[in-house]
Structure formats: structure tokens, C-alpha cells
Amino acid sequence: MMELEYSSSLNGASFLLFELKQVVKLKRLGFSEEEIRNKVKEENLFQFSNPNRINRALPSVMRRGEVIDETLADLILESSIDISKVINLYTIMKTDVLFYEFMNEVVSEKLHNNDFLLEKKDINVFFVNKAEQSNKVADWSEINLEKLKRAYMQVLFESGMLKNRRSNELTRLFIDPQVKDHLIKIGDQSFLSAMGE
Template identity: 65%
Template sequence: MTIELEYSSSMNGASYLLFELKQVVILKQQGISIEEIRSKVINENLFQFENKGRIKRTFPSVMKRAHVIDSELAIHMVEGSIEMSKVINLYAIMKTDLLFFEFMNEVISEKLHNNDYLIEKKDVNLFFEAKLEQSEKISSWSASNIEKLKRAFMQVLFESGFLKSRQSKELRHIIIDDQIKEHLNRIGDVRYVRAMGE
């Protein structure tokens, strides 16, 4: 399913959220409506957040991601390995966040394809500088918002397994299960597989 995406800085409040996405995918598989899922998440604190405000802030991003995970990917996410879940989560983030997809496609994938396993601050800064010039929307964001986004992007890289450690600048390939790869190719989402460095 295709969503027309605009640039958004929503990742600032909702970067990785793998555990939370899994909870929602499980409920969706049971045929529970979005409204019921929302009230379950809030009333039963399914995300296990201490702050109810944070649930309300992150819920729209989690739902958006759950929406792009089809029934086959949902099964892999719920029943497959943690590695499978991470890849599907990364796919859902890229599919619902245009700026992050472009970052993966233009920076990370390029580096991995060129056997350049170092992601430096300047790489991230150059990417954002180019986007600031290309997009009025991004150029309207505050400097602090952009700094937070840079950190959120690096956090997703780390949690997805692309960085060896939280402070590391060293990149590595992640393993994408063949079933997921074939499925994404079949549904016409090969560009997301490429953006993951395949």
C-alpha cells in the first residue's frame, strides 16, 4: 500500500519503538479496531511507559507503521526471530518516514555498497544541509529539532543493528531473512531492501 509521504520530524518523539509496534501488530492480527487498540494501549499501558502523555505522542507513529505491515510481515514479526522483527520495524519506519528513508537510501545504503563502513558526523550533517536547501518544510524546522532528529536517526541505526555500539561510527550489514526479502520484492518494495544495504 502506498502512502503519499511528506517530510516530518515525528521521529523525534517516536524513534525505534519495536516492542510497542509488536504489541499493536498482535492486536491488529486479532481483528481489533484502531479505536479499541488505542484504548487498550492507554488503559492497560501496553507500551509500559510511565508517562501517559508519551503514549499519546507515540501512538500515531506506531499505528502508522502497523498500517504498512501486511499480514505476511505481521506473522514474521510476531512469530519470527528478533532479527526478523528488527528488519520489519526498520522497513515500517522507512515506509512511513520519507526523510529517514532518504537518509538510509542516500547515505547508509551508498556507504555499504561502496564498502565504506564509517558513518561520521559530517555525513549526517551534509545530508541534512542538502535537505535544508531542497525543502522549504525542512528549512522551517528549528536547529534544535534538526539536532534531535540526527540523534533519533542514529538511535534507529544502532537499534536496527547497523552500528556496532551506541557510540560507534562503524557500520555493518544487517541480515535480512530471505523470506522477508522475497516478500518485499514481490509486493514492489525492493527499494526498501536496497536502502537496507542489500
């Protein structure tokens, strides 16, 4: 497991499922990391209108690509959009320890208690606790934190865990048995649990 430290990189790199698929496709074709980076930039494979956005998003997408093995690559490229979303959510948790803790300590806790309301105070309490445990989080500006809270909600919405963008109502993800079995097989059941399984 990569030793991860708390980061607010989700600010510039929210869900990015389409972008992850581009990277996984190239990886599968045997391109090196360096070649993938260059190709994404030169051919604007992410289809961003703003080139600066590529530089902000690419490191996160590359990290997510690294945690996708062949089985997950096949599933994310060839299965339904719902399966892809679950795998993408897994890669975000796997590469962003703060977001994983948020899923584990807040979202899955709620789902396990059949409490489907994710309130603003739940998110605020989570960040206050993290700021008490980590100087790094404590040093983040209010603006950065507000953006990060929005990014977290955006990821929940795009993964299908929030009913709609405006609401704070959680919904259980359906996790395909192929994904479930594979994550258990590779020893990553804690991520399933964090998704509320």
C-alpha cells in the first residue's frame, strides 16, 4: 500500500471517469507512464478546453491508473457505466487517504446505520476532527476546505451515492459481484466496507 498523506488534490481532480478510462486504455496498449502523460497533453485526450486543467488533473488520474490491475482494467473499459463508476470510486479512495477516511468514517457509518441523510454538519465535524489530528489539514485555508467539501460531494454525486446534486440524501451503490469478488481477492475489502457494503 502506498504511504499516503492527507491531500486536497481532489479539488483539481474530482471524479474524472472518462479521463481515467483514457489512461487505462493507453496503459493496456503498453504505453509507458511518460508516453501516456505526453499523449494526453499533446492530443488533449481529456478534451479539456483549459490546458492548465490537464496539469492539475493528470497526476491524480495517473495515480488512480496505477491501482487498476488487469481485471479492473477489463471491467472499467468493457462493463456498464455503473461498474466503471464503482471502480473509479475505489481508485479515488485508494489514492486519497483523506477521502477514504471520509467514506469510511462518515458515509459508510451512515449507510450501516440506515441513516441516509448526509448533513453539512457531518462533513464539517469530519474536517474539524481531521484538523485536530493533522497539522497539514489544520493549515488549509477556509477556501481550500470549502472547495474540498464541494469536491467530496461531487464525487459522491457522480459515483451514484448521492440521489442528486442538490440533495444530501445518500443511496446505496449496487456493487457488481465481479468487482466485489475481485476486491476481496486482492485484500481490499476495507474499500468495499467504506462504500457501505
